[in-house]
Every structure is written in C-alpha cells, then in structure tokens.
Amino acid sequence: MKNFRPLLLLLLFSVSQNVLAFQPIYGNDLHNDEKLRHYQFLTKNKRDDSDNLVRYEYIQRQGDPKPILFYTHQRAVYPWLSHHQRFVLISDNYSSELLMSLIFDFEKNKSYRIDQEALKDYLKRQKLKAYVSMDTSPIDISPDDNEVLIEVSLTPPAHRIANALKKYPDWFYAVDSTNGIILKSYQNSPVPDKWWNAGQ
Numbered sequence: 001m002k003n004f005r006p007l008l009l010l011l012l013f014s015v016s017q018n019v020l021a022f023q024p025i026y027g028n029d030l031h032n033d034e035k036l037r038h039y040q041f042l043t044k045n046k047r048d049d050s051d052n053l054v055r056y057e058y059i060q061r062q063g064d065p066k067p068i069l070f071y072t073h074q075r076a077v078y079p080w081l082s083h084h085q086r087f088v089l090i091s092d093n094y095s096s097e098l099l100m101s102l103i104f105d106f107e108k109n110k111s112y113r114i115d116q117e118a119l120k121d122y123l124k125r126q127k128l129k130a131y132v133s134m135d136t137s138p139i140d141i142s143p144d145d146n147e148v149l150i151e152v153s154l155t156p157p158a159h160r161i162a163n164a165l166k167k168y169p170d171w172f173y174a175v176d177s178t179n180g181i182i183l184k185s186y187q188n189s190p191v192p193d194k195w196w197n198a199g200q
Contacts, residue, residue, distance in 0.1 A: 041058065042067055043058070055074060056069060056072055057090075059088055068106070076092075077090050083141065087177060099137050117173075118180070118182060121185065135151075135153040149174055151171075151172050154168045174186075
C-alpha cells in the first residue's frame with residue numbers, strides 16, 4: 001500500500017501588512033495524471049481583533065473563477081485534493097503533537113471531521129479512558145473518492161511512549177468520506193494495497 005502524505009507548504013511572504021501567503025508546489029503524489037495537477041493551495045494569515053493569528057486556507061482548481069475558502073485554523077494543516085476533486089483531505093495539526101482528520105466537501109461547501117467514529121472505536125476496543133491523547137491522520141483515499149483510510153495513534157507522554165506503542169499499536173480504519181462511518185478496521189493484519197470497497 002502506498003502511503004500518500006501531503007506536501008509540506010512552501011513559505012512566501014506577501015507585501016500586505018500582517019499577511020503571509022503559503023504557496024505549495026502544484027499537485028501531489030496522489031495525482032500521477034498531469035491533467036489533475038492544475039490546482040493550487042493558498043494560505044492567508046491575518047490577525048484578528050484580539051491579535052490572534054488566524055489562517056485561512058484556499059484552493060483554486062482549474063476552472064474555478066477564484067480561490068475557494070475550505071478551512072480556517074490557528075496552527076498548521078496539510079491538505080491535498082482527492083482523485084475526482086470532490087474533496088480536500090485535511091490533516092490538522094491543531095496542537096503541538098496532535099493531528100485530526102477532516103474533509104472539505106465542494107458540493108456542500110463545508111469542512112467536517114471524519115475521524116470521530118474511529119477514535120471512539122479505538123478507545124472502546126483498547127479499553128482506554130476518554131482523556132487519553134490520540135492522533136488521527138488521513139493517509140489514502142479510494143480511487144472513487146468514497147472512502148478514506150485513517151491511521152489512529154496513541155500519543156502518551158514521552159517517557160511512556162516505548163511501552164505504550166507495544167501495548168497500543170496504531171490501527172487503521174476505512175471510513176466513508178461523507179460521514180466518517182467505519183467500513184472496516186485493520187488491527188493485527190497489514191492493510192492491503194487495495195483496501196477500499198471494505199464494506200462489500
């Protein structure tokens with residue numbers, strides 16, 4: 001199974017006061033077809049009335065008359081466009097060591113989390129307390145854009161990491177792109193290359 005990680009954004013400084021623009025390389029490893037590489041991400045950073053830095057994430061695909069705002073946050077995100085350009089997958093680094101998985105749906109014009117069912121299932125099956133810190137990362141999307149593969153990881157304090165990783169290894173979940181419902185989970189077996197259509 002290929003592990004598709006989003007490209008890190010390249011930093012460019014704009015001339016506008018209190019505004020930074022992050023301009024990524026066009027396309028990513030998900031798109032081997034050249035015609036799907038004609039899009040770009042843009043981040044505009046602005047200070048709000050309380051002097052907090054707010055980051056506005058935009059995408060402009062070929063044919064879009066103007067950039068589309070798909071996410072707002074205050075730290076760092078790693079986005080990439082799905083095969084059929086129905087979604088933007090978002091890995092949000094919302095705290096220093098934690099990530100969560102979201103999708104922006106172009107048709108609905110909104111972003112939503114797709115990892116909450118997977119988190120609940122991991123907690124329940126591993127018999128963990130709800131306050132335990134966990135990461136989720138979207139690592140692949142099916143060729144038809146209907147399913148996302150999510151990795152769930154435990155993030156304990158540093159001095160406990162070695163023991164925790166042995167007892168609580170990472171799990172993988174195939175979830176529905178539109179609502180995060182779990183279609184299949186992989187705990188003790190490798191994820192197959194063609195992991196999609198898990199519910200069939």
